[in-house]
Amino acid sequence: MANSFDLQKHDQIAIVIVPYLEQGHLNPLLNLSRLLSSHKLPVFFLGTTTSNRQAKFRLSSWDILDFPTIQFHDLVPVPPGSSSFVTTSVREKIGSFFTSVLLLREPIRDFLQEISNRYRRIVVINDSGTSWVVQDAVSMPNTECYCFHTTSVFTALSFASESTKKPLPSPVAEIIAQLPPRENTFDSETVEYIKMQQESRDFYSVGLHNSCKEIEGIFIDLLEEQRENKQWAIGPLNPVEISEKTRSKHECFSWLDKQDQNSVIYVSFGSTTTLSKEQIYELALGLEQSAQKFIWIIREADKKGGDNIVERGSDLDLPEGYEARIKEKGVGFIVKNWAPQLEILGHASIGGFMSHCGWNSCNESISMGVPIASWPMHSDQPRNTVLITKVLKIGIVVRAWENRGELVSAVRIENAVRTLMRSAEGDELRQRAAELSGAVKKSVMNGSSHKEMDSFVAHITR
Numbered sequence: 001m002a003n004s005f006d007l008q009k010h011d012q013i014a015i016v017i018v019p020y021l022e023q024g025h026l027n028p029l030l031n032l033s034r035l036l037s038s039h040k041l042p043v044f045f046l047g048t049t050t051s052n053r054q055a056k057f058r059l060s061s062w063d064i065l066d067f068p069t070i071q072f073h074d075l076v077p078v079p080p081g082s083s084s085f086v087t088t089s090v091r092e093k094i095g096s097f098f099t100s101v102l103l104l105r106e107p108i109r110d111f112l113q114e115i116s117n118r119y120r121r122i123v124v125i126n127d128s129g130t131s132w133v134v135q136d137a138v139s140m141p142n143t144e145c146y147c148f149h150t151t152s153v154f155t156a157l158s159f160a161s162e163s164t165k166k167p168l169p170s171p172v173a174e175i176i177a178q179l180p181p182r183e184n185t186f187d188s189e190t191v192e193y194i195k196m197q198q199e200s201r202d203f204y205s206v207g208l209h210n211s212c213k214e215i216e217g218i219f220i221d222l223l224e225e226q227r228e229n230k231q232w233a234i235g236p237l238n239p240v241e242i243s244e245k246t247r248s249k250h251e252c253f254s255w256l257d258k259q260d261q262n263s264v265i266y267v268s269f270g271s272t273t274t275l276s277k278e279q280i281y282e283l284a285l286g287l288e289q290s291a292q293k294f295i296w297i298i299r300e301a302d303k304k305g306g307d308n309i310v311e312r313g314s315d316l317d318l319p320e321g322y323e324a325r326i327k328e329k330g331v332g333f334i335v336k337n338w339a340p341q342l343e344i345l346g347h348a349s350i351g352g353f354m355s356h357c358g359w360n361s362c363n364e365s366i367s368m369g370v371p372i373a374s375w376p377m378h379s380d381q382p383r384n385t386v387l388i389t390k391v392l393k394i395g396i397v398v399r400a401w402e403n404r405g406e407l408v409s410a411v412r413i414e415n416a417v418r419t420l421m422r423s424a425e426g427d428e429l430r431q432r433a434a435e436l437s438g439a440v441k442k443s444v445m446n447g448s449s450h451k452e453m454d455s456f457v458a459h460i461t462r
Contacts, residue, residue: 013461014119015043018108019051020129021101023271024360025150026055028210028237029127032148035237037067039457044115046108049074060248060342061239073111077103094196095189105133116140123460125208129193131200144460147201148208152359153216153223153233154391155383156209160226163198168222175386180401185382208456210235210363212449214439215392234453236363238342240441248340252295253347255333259293262351262430265421266344266370268297269356273377277317278407284319286413288326292421295333295344345370351430352420354398357384366394369437371429373398373420375408394433396420 015036019029026047033043047055052072056064064070077100080086086102094102116122122143126134127150137143149156158176161168168176183191212233213220224231247253256264267287269275275283280298287294298318318334326332341361344350345368354373355361362384365372372395374385382401389395398416399408420426443449 012119013041013121013123014115015041015460016112016115016122016124017043017045018124018126018130018134019045019047019055020127020150021047021051023054023058024358025127025129026051027058027060027360028150028235029125029148030055030059031062031237031239032125032208032234033070034062034067035234035453036457037069039461041069041457041461042119043070044111045070045072046075046104046111047072048077048104058338060340061242075104075107075111078106079103090196093189093192098189098193101130102133104130105136108133109136112137112140112143116142121460128201129197131197135200146206146208146460148210150210150359151380152362152384152387153209153211153219153231154387155359155380156207157219157223157226158383160223164226166226172218172222175390179386180382185379185401187378190379207231209233210237210359212236212440212443212447212452214436214443214448215366216387232452232456234449234456236367236440236444236449238360238364238367240367240437240444242343242346248343250335250340250343252333252335252339252344256295256344256347256349259349261348263421264293264295264347264349265352265354265373265417266295266297266341266350267354268339268341268361269375269377270358270361272358273356276407280317281319282408282410283413284322285410286408287332287417288322289410290414290417290421291331292417293331293349294417295335295350297335297339297341299336299338342368352417352426354417354420357381357388359384362388366392366433366436367440369430369434371395371420371426371433373416375399376401376404392432392436394429394436396425396429 017029017033019026030045033045037043045052052074080091080099080103083103083106085105086099091099112122120142124134124137124143124145125148126145128147131147134145137145158179161176167173186194206229209231212235220231220233287296323334342364345353345364350370352373353365353370354375355365356377357372357374358381372388374388374395375398376382376385385397385401389397396416396419398413420429
């Protein structure tokens with residue numbers, strides 16, 4: 001019996017997921033783990049104790065207990081001084097948080113070596129931000145690697161075209177030519193870190209993308225031409241329907257349930273953005289002056305390298321008496337801790353989303369048919385803004401990227417909210433967003449995204 005069991009284990013395919021350790025990167029890869037687990041494949045989700053706890057804590061719209069083949073493995077980074085890979089010069093270039101990610105290379109290598117003799121094939125799916133730490137996998141005989149991109153395909157294409165210098169067709173070439181240089185949207189440490197990841201991906205160009213052909217079909221085709229290899233578009237990797245069984249008990253829903261359909265704008269700038277005191281003040285006044293109902297998630301950004309589970313906040317520089325005033329008027333609801341964004345966007349009362357335009361937020365908004373008032377802060381967000389507003393045409397711009405150094409006034413915020421929520425233009429955006437949502441849901445259920453996922457599973461289990 002023991003030999004029979006061992007042979008059965010050796011015949012299996014094991015999936016090893018290596019996410020980057022920020023919330024916007026944890027979510028899609030945990031949802032990918034769910035999809036792979038539904039095919040009865042063993043899935044190992046690797047992270048630190050803190051990042052794994054955060055991923056489970058912020059899980060939305062599905063129950064992890066329904067997917068017993070997912071196993072969380074807590075990695076222990078090696079001490080900085082004992083790493084044979086992370087030199088002092090590297091640490092000086094990229095800073096402490098990026099260094100803490102790089103120090104996972106050795107424990108990841110050890111884990112892969114440990115499980116490699118238990119399975120016929122090890123399939124490593126790593127975030128594009130962890131390519132450097134999984135590079136030892138290519139030297140293992142029964143291991144293959146696939147890079148998962150958490151950005152839009154549009155953004156990935158723009159970066160690829162910068163590297164390959166291959167021409168793009170019109171009008172795509174003209175749109176990409178107008179995008180800001182990478183150095184204007186990422187700080188110098190991040191640019192150095194990205195370069196390290198790109199250099200480590202030379203050994204594999206096959207990519208997985210958190211998008212689908214209904215959203216970015218032309219860009220997917222062009223990216224395959226640029227990279228000369230298969231690119232699987234298997235997203236959006238978030239639930240596209242909200243289940244009553246797993247709906248959160250968050251306090252905001254008792255307020256949202258009392259509001260009219262499409263009457264509330266949801267305001268949130270993600271887990272890596274902290275607004276200045278002056279900007280919070282202007283935003284608060286702009287929302288109030290718009291006379292539009294709103295739900296506002298306001299808290300400090302998750303601190304890199306620390307315990308990312310943020311509990312209820314207290315004083316976040318709101319105008320004096322503001323909370324009491326909007327509560328008395330019944331016009332707004334303020335949340336000072338983490339909130340289930342996908343479920344909020346899926347609520348019938350939500351008619352617009354003021355967002356930093358991180359790709360997860362864009363995907364969730366598209367899935368739920370909610371148009372976006374875009375306010376990009378950094379990274380890929382300016383490029384996503386172009387995709388949302390100029391290509392898909394399901395959003396407006398609150399503050400253009402070229403004006404990023406300016407304080408956005410309460411009047412400009414008020415006008416943006418009114419445009420999105422109470423104008424003919426806003427109604428057209430909502431209609432387009434609803435149509436795109438319908439197409440995306442069909443794609444995930446039984447269309448292109450579903451077929452791409454089946455194709456990928458067939459490939460790795462061949």
